[in-house]
Amino acid sequence: MTRNAHDPATLLIIDDHPLLRRGVTQLLELEDDLSLAGETGEPEEGVRLAGELDPDLVLLDLNMPGMDGIETLKRLRQEGFAGRIVMFTVSDHEEDVVAALRAGADGYLLKDMDPDDMIRQLRQAALGRMVISESLTALLAEALRSQRSQPATPDIHSLTQREREILRELAAGLSNKLIARQLDITEGTVKVHVKHLLKKLNLRSRVEAAVWAVQEGVDK
Secondary structure, X not given: OOOOOOOOEEEEEEOOOHHHHHHHHHHXXXXXXXXXXXXXXXXXXXXXXXXXXXXXXXXXXXXXOOXXXXXXXXXHHHOOOOOEEXXXXXXXXXXXXXXXXXXXXXXXXXXXXXXXXHHHHHHHHHOOEOEEOHHHHHXXXXXXXXXXXXXXXXXXXXXXXXXXXXHHHHHOOEOHHHHHHHHOOXXXXXXXXXXXXXXXXXXXXXXXXXXXXXXXXXXX
């Protein structure tokens, strides 16, 4: 969806707790640059609303009865939803964080975060940046180290100059669209470069690449 830069970013909340939906809605009402597109406690309804309303951002609970957050995330992507999807949950378990990011989430935020910090993170997500609760970054780095079974160590020297530039932007949390704008190339070209650099580094996702790049100081 294309929106004017002055228009507020629109959010859809999919969460089975009415009190939480009410609280987030009240927070959004205080902001000029964020607005509620819709809210529901039913995952299936959420998938339908995402298609109808085409929000800029979906705030998605992880643990819901019936279809859980990961399955809902996959359904949204299968249905062609191209907006940002941020998990919003109480779970700080490594396997949940990794599963969500590998399934295509653009962020993972914990429900116990400060309201002001949450609004700041939502703004970043709406701008196309990857957002992760600060307390989870060390956990993600450790998950990357422990789950990489390949004997080959990623080597920055295997990348072309352009691939290194794109890796630095990935480490900054930028989406393909923002990277394309930053480097003055097409979004399709960015996708090809990302695919190639993941293969060269023996990594499985852009999130793994971003975490590795930050660890190695490639983002400097």
